[in-house]
Amino acid sequence: MITQARSTLLFTTPIVKGFIQAKKGRQRRRAINFFWLGITGVVTVLALVPLFWIIGYVAVKGAPAINLAFFTELPQGMGSASGGVLNAIEGTVLLTVLSGLFAIPPGLLAAFYAVYHPNTWLGIALRFGADVLSGVPSIVIGLFGYALVVKPAGHFSALAGSIALAVLMLPIIIRTAEEMIKLVPKNLRAGALALGSPEWRAALQVTLPAAISGIMTGFLLGLARVSGETAPLLFTSLGNDRFEIGRLVQAGFRSGQSFPEILYNIIQQPVDSLPLTLYKYTQQPFPAQIQQAWGVALVLIVLILMFNIAARYWVSRQAAKNRG
Amino acid sequence: MTLIAGASLLVVALMLAIGGLLIQDSTGARQVFGWSFLLPNLGSTWNPVTGQFQGWSFIYGTLVTSLVAILIALPMSLGIAIFLAELSPGWLRAPLGTLIELLAAIPSVVYGLWGIFVFLPAVVVRAGAFLSETLGKIPLLQVVFMGQIPSSGASRLAAGLILAIMIIPTITAVSRDVFRAIPMAQREASLALGATQWETITRVLIPYGLSGILGAAILGLGRAVGETMAVTMVIGNSLQGSYSLLLPGYTMSSVIANEFAEAVSTLHSEALIEVALILFGFTLILNGIARLLVWKIGSRTVEEARA
Amino acid sequence: MPRQTLDREFQHLQEEILLLGSMVEQAILDSVSGLKQHDLAIARRVYKGDAAINEKRFAIENAILVLIATQQPMAHDLRFLAAMLEVDTELERIGDYAKGIGKITILLGESNINIPVRELDRMAEVGVGMLHKALSAFINEDSDLARTIPAEDDEVDDLYNRIYHLLVASMISNPALIDHANYLLWVAHNLERTADRATNLCERTVFLATGELMEIETSSEDDELDEI
Amino acid sequence: MPRQTLDREFQHLQEEILLLGSMVEQAILDSVSGLKQHDLAIARRVYKGDAAINEKRFAIENAILVLIATQQPMAHDLRFLAAMLEVDTELERIGDYAKGIGKITILLGESNINIPVRELDRMAEVGVGMLHKALSAFINEDSDLARTIPAEDDEVDDLYNRIYHLLVASMISNPALIDHANYLLWVAHNLERTADRATNLCERTVFLATGELMEIETSSEDDELDEI
Amino acid sequence: MQTISSTAGEVTSRELRQPQSPLVTIKGEPLPLTSSKFVLSDLAFYYGKVQALAGISITIPANHITAIIGPSGCGKSTLLRTLNRMNDLIPKTRIEGQVFLDGDDIYSPNVDVVDVRRRVGMVFQRPNPFPMSIYDNVSYGPRLYGVTKRADLDQIVEFSLQQAALWDEVKDKLTQSGMALSGGQQQRLCIARALAVEPDAILMDEPASALDPIATLKIEELMQTLKSSYTIVIVTHNMQQAARVSEFTAFMMIDQNRAGTLVEFGETAQIFTRPKNRQTEDYVTGRFG
Amino acid sequence: MQTISSTAGEVTSRELRQPQSPLVTIKGEPLPLTSSKFVLSDLAFYYGKVQALAGISITIPANHITAIIGPSGCGKSTLLRTLNRMNDLIPKTRIEGQVFLDGDDIYSPNVDVVDVRRRVGMVFQRPNPFPMSIYDNVSYGPRLYGVTKRADLDQIVEFSLQQAALWDEVKDKLTQSGMALSGGQQQRLCIARALAVEPDAILMDEPASALDPIATLKIEELMQTLKSSYTIVIVTHNMQQAARVSEFTAFMMIDQNRAGTLVEFGETAQIFTRPKNRQTEDYVTGRFG
Ligand SMILES: Nc1ncnc2c1ncn2[C@@H]1O[C@H](COP(=O)(O)OP(=O)(O)OP(=O)(O)O)[C@@H](O)[C@H]1O
Ligand SMILES: Nc1ncnc2c1ncn2[C@@H]1O[C@H](COP(=O)(O)OP(=O)(O)OP(=O)(O)O)[C@@H](O)[C@H]1O
Numbered sequence A: 001m002i003t004q005a006r007s008t009l010l011f012t013t014p015i016v017k018g019f020i021q022a023k024k025g026r027q028r029r030r031a032i033n034f035f036w037l038g039i040t041g042v043v044t045v046l047a048l049v050p051l052f053w054i055i056g057y058v059a060v061k062g063a064p065a066i067n068l069a070f071f072t073e074l075p076q077g078m079g080s081a082s083g084g085v086l087n088a089i090e091g092t093v094l095l096t097v098l099s100g101l102f103a104i105p106p107g108l109l110a111a112f113y114a115v116y117h118p119n120t121w122l123g124i125a126l127r128f129g130a131d132v133l134s135g136v137p138s139i140v141i142g143l144f145g146y147a148l149v150v151k152p153a154g155h156f157s158a159l160a161g162s163i164a165l166a167v168l169m170l171p172i173i174i175r176t177a178e179e180m181i182k183l184v185p186k187n188l189r190a191g192a193l194a195l196g197s198p199e200w201r202a203a204l205q206v207t208l209p210a211a212i213s214g215i216m217t218g219f220l221l222g223l224a225r226v227s228g229e230t231a232p233l234l235f236t237s238l239g240n241d242r243f244e245i246g247r248l249v250q251a252g253f254r255s256g257q258s259f260p261e262i263l264y265n266i267i268q269q270p271v272d273s274l275p276l277t278l279y280k281y282t283q284q285p286f287p288a289q290i291q292q293a294w295g296v297a298l299v300l301i302v303l304i305l306m307f308n309i310a311a312r313y314w315v316s317r318q319a320a321k322n323r324g
Numbered sequence B: 001m002t003l004i005a006g007a008s009l010l011v012v013a014l015m016l017a018i019g020g021l022l023i024q025d026s027t028g029a030r031q032v033f034g035w036s037f038l039l040p041n042l043g044s045t046w047n048p049v050t051g052q053f054q055g056w057s058f059i060y061g062t063l064v065t066s067l068v069a070i071l072i073a074l075p076m077s078l079g080i081a082i083f084l085a086e087l088s089p090g091w092l093r094a095p096l097g098t099l100i101e102l103l104a105a106i107p108s109v110v111y112g113l114w115g116i117f118v119f120l121p122a123v124v125v126r127a128g129a130f131l132s133e134t135l136g137k138i139p140l141l142q143v144v145f146m147g148q149i150p151s152s153g154a155s156r157l158a159a160g161l162i163l164a165i166m167i168i169p170t171i172t173a174v175s176r177d178v179f180r181a182i183p184m185a186q187r188e189a190s191l192a193l194g195a196t197q198w199e200t201i202t203r204v205l206i207p208y209g210l211s212g213i214l215g216a217a218i219l220g221l222g223r224a225v226g227e228t229m230a231v232t233m234v235i236g237n238s239l240q241g242s243y244s245l246l247l248p249g250y251t252m253s254s255v256i257a258n259e260f261a262e263a264v265s266t267l268h269s270e271a272l273i274e275v276a277l278i279l280f281g282f283t284l285i286l287n288g289i290a291r292l293l294v295w296k297i298g299s300r301t302v303e304e305a306r307a
Numbered sequence C, D: 001m002p003r004q005t006l007d008r009e010f011q012h013l014q015e016e017i018l019l020l021g022s023m024v025e026q027a028i029l030d031s032v033s034g035l036k037q038h039d040l041a042i043a044r045r046v047y048k049g050d051a052a053i054n055e056k057r058f059a060i061e062n063a064i065l066v067l068i069a070t071q072q073p074m075a076h077d078l079r080f081l082a083a084m085l086e087v088d089t090e091l092e093r094i095g096d097y098a099k100g101i102g103k104i105t106i107l108l109g110e111s112n113i114n115i116p117v118r119e120l121d122r123m124a125e126v127g128v129g130m131l132h133k134a135l136s137a138f139i140n141e142d143s144d145l146a147r148t149i150p151a152e153d154d155e156v157d158d159l160y161n162r163i164y165h166l167l168v169a170s171m172i173s174n175p176a177l178i179d180h181a182n183y184l185l186w187v188a189h190n191l192e193r194t195a196d197r198a199t200n201l202c203e204r205t206v207f208l209a210t211g212e213l214m215e216i217e218t219s220s221e222d223d224e225l226d227e228i
Numbered sequence E, F: 001m002q003t004i005s006s007t008a009g010e011v012t013s014r015e016l017r018q019p020q021s022p023l024v025t026i027k028g029e030p031l032p033l034t035s036s037k038f039v040l041s042d043l044a045f046y047y048g049k050v051q052a053l054a055g056i057s058i059t060i061p062a063n064h065i066t067a068i069i070g071p072s073g074c075g076k077s078t079l080l081r082t083l084n085r086m087n088d089l090i091p092k093t094r095i096e097g098q099v100f101l102d103g104d105d106i107y108s109p110n111v112d113v114v115d116v117r118r119r120v121g122m123v124f125q126r127p128n129p130f131p132m133s134i135y136d137n138v139s140y141g142p143r144l145y146g147v148t149k150r151a152d153l154d155q156i157v158e159f160s161l162q163q164a165a166l167w168d169e170v171k172d173k174l175t176q177s178g179m180a181l182s183g184g185q186q187q188r189l190c191i192a193r194a195l196a197v198e199p200d201a202i203l204m205d206e207p208a209s210a211l212d213p214i215a216t217l218k219i220e221e222l223m224q225t226l227k228s229s230y231t232i233v234i235v236t237h238n239m240q241q242a243a244r245v246s247e248f249t250a251f252m253m254i255d256q257n258r259a260g261t262l263v264e265f266g267e268t269a270q271i272f273t274r275p276k277n278r279q280t281e282d283y284v285t286g287r288f289g
């Protein structure tokens, strides 16, 4: 076989050599290279324009609306320039925390399932379900929340809103956690099992710690995502000018309610949130509300940027740890 | 074990429940209007008072704004992704990437707000005027570029452009990750054969990452299709008997957002839910395509890797 | 696609061994013919020629070591190389016997001792024939052939004994010749050792082919001198 | 953490080689003492004892091959193993000389030939001494020591020449003893070869330590018989 | 007339040509039954419908190093993983035949898998220290089995690290992450971790294939020091490594049904210098395929 | 009295003990200057502030296989990649000294990097075929250089695959993806791809370390057939492989400043049987570190 190949080789050598004229067209290739590489730089710069434009504009327009009352007082009614958005800030925190509580535990568990049983029917359905869920328009999820909680209960509530947000967050958590768990070398788990460890201990003590910072990133990104959402809240938490946790708690204590009862009472209230307030204020003809809307926008952007920066910090820390 | 299986079941159940609810709650509307709800008909009506509901205007609005968005965002995002992954010096890479991704972190209401007060007057109005002057005169293109853009700028074009800005970070981030995931060995192989960097990118990296890039595009498209608030704030929310980009329009999500809370009749809200069902259907189809792509290309490589 | 490189190197080594073998055979034949004809020129050539044999021997040894170091031969390949190392040494020693005969030829000079030409000739012929066959058995790893060769040693031993008795007789008849007769005895001894060494090669070959380490003993063992 | 395993195996092999060496040395000394004392029992023991030497030789060779196959020795390690292979063979051959001397003792039986005891004793002593030193030079890779040993061969050669002349004289004076005198000549020859082989070991050692392949030639080369 | 008589050295070779006895021999002496650690009897293994191992019977001697070699895909890893039931983790697999560990069939229904895995430790191809401190890595196993007293754990950790020839290098940084060590150190850490649960046997699947030659050598030397107290089974596709480290070698190949079978099993020195099987010879001399 | 006189075999050894001549010798003959492919002169290389190579001068003979060996991290890959300027891709690197390819300094400012890379092909540790058909893989390079005629491409593809000893195995499935081949075939495909642009030299960085022994052997045999027409430089951390395939070997180590230096360069047979340098001896015999 070899000798045959060799003889063909000898036969073809003089014919074949010399096809490559390297110098030919070299200038043109070089020019094309530089042109297109330049273009990519240009579009990158171009893409940054709206970012700085938005942030700068919002900061300029929103800063005047920001004062202590903005954070500590309830709205004073349409047309009034005084008062604040305490209700929306507290509502956003409440909704975010609740939705995290609803989404994170099942999301994490499902992520483990997706990694350990990728090829069972449930595993396949799970990943497809998560993909579809992450693509379902948030307004549709709002409708779902409405049908699932609001309609049966007969009233809007923080619970309904946070469930809608949790549905929104769930796929994000599943997919990031899945990726992170998948990144953990398979034989780490095998290593633990080979020492005679039961599966759950291996997952809890070995796999999870190895993936935790990546998973944290997923949590934070999910939280960031939902804390800026408006659409699902339109038909679930609705909005509530008078929502104030402190007052609700005091009122509860005065009427002798236990702590869980107070909690239950709170989450049964309709609540406001920053994006919802922002949206509502922009629909108003009053300049005072428009002014406050910019303030809300600024607070919202800062809040979400903080979440994002925190998430990125986790990522870089994890990268550093992996290198270490 | 049962716990994690339960959690997984929950996810699947959620998806089914959403679809099921939408189907169930839109039964009435479907019985009344049947397939005519979907008919491509510009003169379609949406009249809560008379109880006449047809969806085509919203479907068209959603499709055309998403299309504009993806057509603009995809090439730009690819360019940015290439710059980030292949060209930018190491110290610039992370901050630049973060900045681009921060675009995605800005809540859509803020986009809407900024759009109304800044972007529409400053950019869209001018671009609209320019387009109607130029492309609006060309016979076939006339259909989508005719008419005069409103002075506020609220139009399908505006929605498309805002959506483009909003989905650039998504597509960029995913396709940048795709480029970064391409083994260094592929670049080295090409460069070691004497290819230029651009040749390496177009002939090796893009083909290699094609499925991922397509996935990124579909993800972006999904975002665009489902986006609600920003679009609602800039599209003008009006039913126009026109295909023009330069005129105000309506999308499926906007109409739900605007009308559901104040639905005047059961039929009205059922019609809105049917719109939501169509939206859900879009999502399923897009996801299905994305899966198929990934699965087809992915499984082939897996098979090959095993062989 | 087997290990062509290793096979090629093996091929080459075998050729070198055969070359060394034929150098040695020629040296033995030449040395005896120099002795018969009292031809000092031939004798000197043989005597000097031993250097080339030594050189070749070391070159082969070196090549074998390089091959072991660089090609990591295993199993049969390794056994074959080890066998070659030994064959290499054996051949060089036979070369020394030729050199010795050349030297004796020179020492005998023009002395008029009666050389038992027929017997020595025959010894050389049989010894070289054995060597030749042993080498080819070795290269071909033909253990059957290798087993048959040592039998020929019997004839060599007989010849040696005949020469011995002839020379002792001539010593007795003419003590002045004792020195020279002894020289001739050495010649016979060297030729006899040549055949013995051919027998060694055969043992190696059998070992190589079958994994059996054995001595092929000849029948003369217990009552003759040739095995000292 | 160097290659302890390989080092351990080397250690073991060296010990085995030294053991073989002392078996051979003992065999030579015993054979000569058997001859001197006409002690057929000793002679027979030496004669039979050669089998154990052969066995040890093959065991060592086998161990070396296994080591080469399993431990992939390189560079110096490999050269050392190759040298050991040769030393192994040389020692076995010296064992054969002892066996030969034993056989001659048996053949001489109660014959009353005058044995040149002093010279043979001294030859054995010097030869075994050379062998002993050569082995320790080899194991320690002491090329300086190795270079000094071959000089002692001169004494062995002188002794051999002396014995040769003594025996030739006795042959002349009593032709009936020619047979037996010739036997004794073989004994001297075997002892002389023992010293030569010790010289071979020295050459190996020098090669091993310095990479120089050379023959250490002794001054007697050109005019005496011992090199035939 | 000549006779062919056997002499020295033949002791070995004659035995080698005897029909292989059912018992393993060491340097020609039959191995007493009590010193076999694993006995595999007519083992077959299936991944789904695909048969990966067929008719494997082999006796793995205790307190020695046994290497498994063979071309890629011949089932070496699969065979190794049957020995501590790690293959159980792969769904849709099936095993036939028996695997005896110290005389007990580890696949019989009432056997405790966890206990089997404790008795048979495993070291993997790529070092896989847990993402925790060196100390916690080594004490992970003992803790599983209920050792909680700090002093006991300290002692186990030190002893295991010493056995793994790592103590001197890490004794001052036990709280450092195990992942901050070099590849070779990580692998020794994994060995220490396996030793900490006092196993009888250790399985190693290409333990040095991700390491450079110097780290490889250290692992190999470590195996030599461990073999007096442990039975070690190593899979390697580096033939020279098998030759260097092991005392027994099993050569496997794919049979006509594409299932892995045992071609030859014997002392390493024999397999590499005078294999009995033609295929073994071809493989070790590089003339295969 | 005795004299020590040199005899046979010493020819080789005497030369070996001469001070190393500036020129490379092959079997004792000095290599004519025209047959050196690369000449490195006092080369130093820096990753940022870290020096990875120091004072490397070496002449790599044309149409032979030269192996670079040394402990992990000693700069073998770095050195190899200076030969086709692949190190240019890494930011913040700096080179000092010269690298001559056929007499031209490839780092001089007016040199066309792309042309250097065409003349000096490279094969990597893991096979890296492009995810396209076998045909397209091989014709990728020629197409870059403007070969467009189908007939020409056909010829180049066949010729290159034949040279890479792969033609017979793939000639019926040229349109199949290159990734559908086995690891060893993939690596040969990568070699064919490199050959298709008509290079003079081929650099290989551990080309077989991801392959099983049988595929490795095939690559090694292929190198032997290629060396008559190409200069091959191979980095390997498998010493036995260097010994098997190469005719010249360069041994590198880290010096006291932790930069890689050349310790010994010579014919492979010499390096592995009688290295001149103590460190080389220690490394090849496994007594290092
Ligand atoms: N999890 C699995 N599922 C299905 N088949 C498998 C699995 N693992 C291995 N196999 C198949 O079983 C056979 C034996 O595989 P195994 O990994 O035991 O081989 P190996 O000898 O260890 O090979 P290598 O040297 O490449 O590691 C192969 O044909 C392989 O494709
Ligand atoms: N891209 C890089 N940036 C910084 N330092 C590097 C880079 N690549 C290699 N080095 C450093 O340069 C030195 C030489 O590395 P190189 O990869 O050339 O070694 P090597 O001999 O090929 O090692 P190995 O056998 O592990 O492949 C090492 O200390 C390494 O850490």
Ligand SMILES: [Mg+2]
Residues within 6 Å of the ligand: E076, E077, E078, E235
């Ligand atoms: Mg395996």
Ligand SMILES: [Mg+2]
Residues within 6 Å of the ligand: F076, F077, F078, F235
């Ligand atoms: Mg490297």
Ligand SMILES: O=P([O-])([O-])[O-]
Residues within 6 Å of the ligand: C093, C193, D093, D193
């Ligand atoms: O070299 P010898 O003839 O004495 O074996």
